Amino acid sequence: MKAAYTKPFLTAALIVLLDQIIKIWVRKNMFLGEEIHFLGNRGMLRYIENNGMAFGMELGGEFGKLALTLFRIVAVCGIGYGLVYLIQHKYHRGLIMMVALILAGAVGNIIDSTLYGVIYHYAPLFHGRVVDMFYFPLLTGNFPAWVPVWGGEDFIFFRPIFNLADSAISVGVVLILFNQKRYFKQPEPEESQPHSEMVED
Template sequence: MKGYTKPALAVFLVLLADQLLKFWIKLNMSLGQEYKIAGNWFIIHFTENNGMAFGMEFGGDAGKLFLTLFRIAAVCGIGYGVVYLVKKKYHRGLVLNVALIFAGALGNIIDSTFYGLLFSESNFFQPAKLFPPGGGYAGLFHGKVVDMFYFPILQGIFPQWVPVWGGQDFEFFRPVFNIADAAISVGVILILIFQKHYFKEEKKEEVFLNNEVIEE
């Protein structure tokens, strides 16, 4: 089990935090309700989406089913990647970042796969109920992903001289996201930033092996 402890712990902690917060949001907040944590800059805003990360949509029931099944296949591939990286003794930072991506993808899959069965429909008047008597709001694989983090740090209007968007409202950061989305983003960004460091040792090993083959 050597090498698996930290990635497994990272996955467990991300999933635990992600699901605990989502359960609390579903059971205590009505759809669209919000709490201002830091003025207008950091808001807990309850919303749901049928699609991809950061509230992006993927149309219709068929599209929703396809996306959920695709996510399951993708997370299986990412999980295998984590195991492969540990076995091949890749850089620990790389392993942890891929584990974060795995945890984030798995966190949103739980919503998409099971939330429709577990909860009643969230609406603008009252929170959802867990295990409602009449059954959940959707079938297996058709649940909605719960989002809550909203950071409208900058708001204003594009100047008229700006092509396409001139005169329109702008907002940064507009998408509402969750812990799972954040874990995926952090994992990807850190891999991009430190990729030379992560893969430096593997390149050295390849050079060493190639030199050994030439000498033989």
């Protein structure tokens, strides 16, 4: 691999490192459910742990948890292989960087779900919980009574609590979708130029 393509891997490694530093700090300095406000009531750290996917979604039961962790490991291997393939075939560097972000996010959450249960002595291997902490309830209120299904219920945007790994995955996926025409543009064939002939008088 060319030296220029080491940047995506270094970026991914940095994201994984920062993600784990934040999670370890939160575990050591906050208790479950504690909040530290840094943007008033519109931005805060709120320490939670979840058994599932990004933004707190999860599969039910112990089998669901194990299946999800194993799926994550297989997915990371696939993404890693894909990243190497993109580099070897000289795809758009923006696409390569976005895939590196997705890989970093997946690895960051795999560390939690695979090892945290063993490291912190609360669950066997592959049954750890993912640490989440960033919470930005930017808009709050109530749905009007006339709104179907949710009428009268509380409204919060943005409700999910997430971590840096989740953010890396989301940014990578969204930017790939927005830039797919540029990232997957087929190179135009070079036009052959006729050899110019020197005409002597």
